Amino acid sequence: MYLAPDPAKKDAKRFLIDQVYGDNPPPPQTRDEAVAARVRAVAPKPDESLSKEFEQAYISSLKKERAKKK
Numbered sequence: 693m694y695l696a697p698d699p700a701k702k703d704a705k706r707f708l709i710d711q712v713y714g715d716n717p718p719p720p721q722t723r724d725e726a727v728a729a730r731v732r733a734v735a736p737k738p739d740e741s742l743s744k745e746f747e748q749a750y751i752s753s754l755k756k757e758r759a760k761k762k
Contacts, residue, residue, distance in 0.1 A: 721729070
């Protein structure tokens with residue numbers, strides 16, 4: 693048995709999208725983009741202090757390598 697989508701629900705969804713985005717609705721997403729967006733939303737945020745420490749360590753290792761080449 694086929695059930696047609698409820699037009700009232702569709703209108704409610706459209707109303708909410710219009711409230712959030714106004715005249716600029718988001719572009720339609722492919723399935724992969726939608727999954728990637730959900731994964732990014734759930735994934736833990738990187739720790740800024742760790743990334744800064746890593747960046748400094750990487751820069752110092754590059755400087756050491758350059759010093760060895762000279």
